[in-house]
Amino acid sequence: MRNTVFEITKEEIDKRIDVIAAKRTRNSRTATGHWADAGNVLVNGKPVKRSYKLKEKDIVEITIPKPEPMGLIAENIPLDILFEDSEIIVINKPAKMVVHPACGNSHGTLVNALLFHCNKLSKEGGEIRPGLIHRLDKDTSGAIVAAKNDYAHRFISKQFKDREVDKVYTALAWGVFADKSGYINVPIGRSDSDRKKIGVKTKKAREAYTEYKVVTQYEKTALLEVTIKTGRTHQIRVHLKHIHHPVVGDAVYGGKDPQTVIDRQALHCSFLAFIHPGTKKRMEFKAKMPEDMQKAIKAFSS
Secondary structure, eight states: EEEEEEEEGGGGGGGHHHHHHHHHHOOOOHHHHHHTTTTTTTETEOOOOOOOOOTOOOOOOOEOOOOOOOOOOOOOOOOOEEEOOSSEEEEEETTTTTTTTTBBBOOSSHHHHHHHHOOOOTTTTTOTTTBBBSSHHHHHOEEEEESSHHHHHHHHHHHHHHTEEEEEEEEEEEESSSSSSSEEOEEEEOOSSSSSSSEESOOOBBOOOOEEEEEOOOOOEEEEEESSOOOOOHHHHHHHHHHHBTTTTOTTTTOOOOOSSSSOOOOOEEEEEEEOOTOOOOEEEEOOOOOOHHHHHEEEEE
């Protein structure tokens, strides 16, 4: 373990302790929140909750625990690489692949594969998320970018924060849509009754905005093009459930496929665009739709 002590600046007043601790220690907000829960974050000598709002002249002391072994080993796992240079790598992630190691998933993740493929990855994501700037659910496929150095990580992360990254998803959803296009502007957050799920209008819901367009309407399902303006956990899946059109194959949010045409949510990040950290030019990437989604679309279109 190691300790770090600092006095907050004027800019940090009224900010959450887990946010500032993450910036100061170059760790993830999730990690610093866990430290606070364990009593390892003190303000003026007293433990505080992760939601504590910092005040003028607060003195923060953080005991940073030694990372537990998470099986962060390089594994020779094939990657569908859409682009790679000295600063970034863009992957078409397959479904069923977890993005980073966690309890129960210490091997076979995208991070394990990246560690084998890349000589260096950024450290901005923390101990168990080297290189990762954003994430996709295990059962969501598609384009994802990782950074090879800290500058590239911060440069692209800011674009995500400022909502300057363009992400387009392809989804197969249940039902007949009354409108060919629309938007869903409903706050979502961690469910009050089930912490593993996300719900609408929960106690700590955050702004979430999703736009959709019906590409093709079938008898029982519709092929959608979905654009998200915010990047909340499970956002598309929760929003489509909210308007009674859950994603096909999504057993968690009411879209289970009784025909078992596809055994995961039919959701794929098909397009990703951002400004390259080195060239400062806009780059666009298209990720080919995986075979299982192609088969599902064909099954429902016939």
